[in-house]
Amino acid sequence: MKNWHLIIDRNPRKGSWNMAVDDFLFRSLGEEPATYLRFYRWRKPTVSIGYSQKIDKVVDLDFCIRNGIDIVRRITGGKLVLHQREVTYSVCSSDTDIFSRKLMNSYRLISEALNRGLQSMGLESRLAKDTPPDYARGISPCFSGPARDEIEMKGKKIIGSAQKRTGNKFIQHGSIPLEKREELLKSLSPLGHKEKVIKMISLSDALDKKVDFKWAVDHFVAGMSDFFHVRLVPRSFSASELDAIQKIQKERYDNPEWNQAS
Numbered sequence: 001m002k003n004w005h006l007i008i009d010r011n012p013r014k015g016s017w018n019m020a021v022d023d024f025l026f027r028s029l030g031e032e033p034a035t036y037l038r039f040y041r042w043r044k045p046t047v048s049i050g051y052s053q054k055i056d057k058v059v060d061l062d063f064c065i066r067n068g069i070d071i072v073r074r075i076t077g078g079k080l081v082l083h084q085r086e087v088t089y090s091v092c093s094s095d096t097d098i099f100s101r102k103l104m105n106s107y108r109l110i111s112e113a114l115n116r117g118l119q120s121m122g123l124e125s126r127l128a129k130d131t132p133p134d135y136a137r138g139i140s141p142c143f144s145g146p147a148r149d150e151i152e153m154k155g156k157k158i159i160g161s162a163q164k165r166t167g168n169k170f171i172q173h174g175s176i177p178l179e180k181r182e183e184l185l186k187s188l189s190p191l192g193h194k195e196k197v198i199k200m201i202s203l204s205d206a207l208d209k210k211v212d213f214k215w216a217v218d219h220f221v222a223g224m225s226d227f228f229h230v231r232l233v234p235r236s237f238s239a240s241e242l243d244a245i246q247k248i249q250k251e252r253y254d255n256p257e258w259n260q261a262s
Contacts, residue, residue: 002098004224006232007038008217015046015072015083016253017245023075023252024245025092026164026171033095037224037232039217040090042083045181046070047188050078050162055260060190069188073259074173078162079142081175082185085202087216089114090173098228099170107163108149109228110172114159115151117223121216123206128152142175143185143200156201176220177202178211 009021018040025036045067047059051074055061058080064071091110093099099106111127118125127149142160151159161174180202203211225232237245252258 002035002095002230003233004035004037004228004230005235006221007036007040007235008221009038009040010213012041012043014043015048015070016249018042018088019048019072019074019253020245020249022090022092022171022173023248024241025090026075026169027248029092029094029169031094033093033097035091035093035095035098035230036235037221038090038092039220040088041213042086042088044068044070045082045084045184046072048072048074048081048083050080051075051164052077053080056190058189060188063187071259072253073261074162076162076164076171076173078160079144080188081142081160082181082188083175084181085177085179087176087178087203087213087220088173089176089220090171092169092171094169096168098230106165106170107161107172111149111151111159111161113224113227114174114176114220115223116227117220118151118158120219120223121203121207123153123158125151125153125158125206128157143177144197153201153206156199158201158203158206176216178213178216179204 025038047064047069049055049058059071099109108127115125115127129148143157150157150161159174159176161172163170163172177200180200182198182200185198203216221232
């Protein structure tokens with residue numbers, strides 16, 4: 001049984017810090033196979049956009065400024081996500097014995113493991129079979145519908161994910177809403193009224209009860225461990241690692257040149 005590093009950030013943090021930690025974990029992967037599994041939270045409403053997205057095309061910048069909503073650009077692809085009342089996960093790995101060298105294969109494996117966590121909660125969720133053409137080509141938010149191998153319930157997305165891969169190493173992270181903020185998500189988008197279609201469901205809606213971060217994370221941790229047959233070993237950051245994360249945060253995710261690049 002292999003060991004994975006498990007990091008659970010129970011205290012909500014700034015979006016730029018969250019992205020810097022994921023970036024640090026991805027950079028820290030070396031030649032030796034290693035895997036990091038992380039769960040974390042957000043201090044305030046924050047929009048994250050995919051690496052290749054043009055910020056003025058996908059976000060209403062004036063609305064975000066007026067309402068104190070942070071914006072951060074991810075190193076992964078994908079579409080706009082509104083983060084706040086959610087569980088966010090990330091998986092960083094260089095272990096090709098467990099994960100395929102192909103993006104979609106590793107993406108599907110992680111979705112299946114996350115889905116095991118959802119099913120342990122009593123949910124009848126499944127992996128989506130296809131990506132709608134309009135979703136693939138459009139600039140609508142991530143939660144406007146489920147793409148292939150993302151997790152859905154009754155046609156609504158319950159987990160949205162994105163991945164970056166370089167050689168044998170990759171990072172995948174994603175959003176699992178605890179509560180739905182559909183109207184705020186619509187307000188963030190510069191799309192026309194008819195184009196603002198949101199097809200999402202939160203854990204609280206799906207289970208018809210209020211779900212907290214710890215309860216949900218416990219289920220996902222168990223689902224990951226069971227699916228991949230790994231031992232999850234808690235890990236914390238050293239003082240030097242925290243300094244390195246802070247440097248990445250300052251140079252990249254708190255930097256307007258990074259976040260507003262087009």
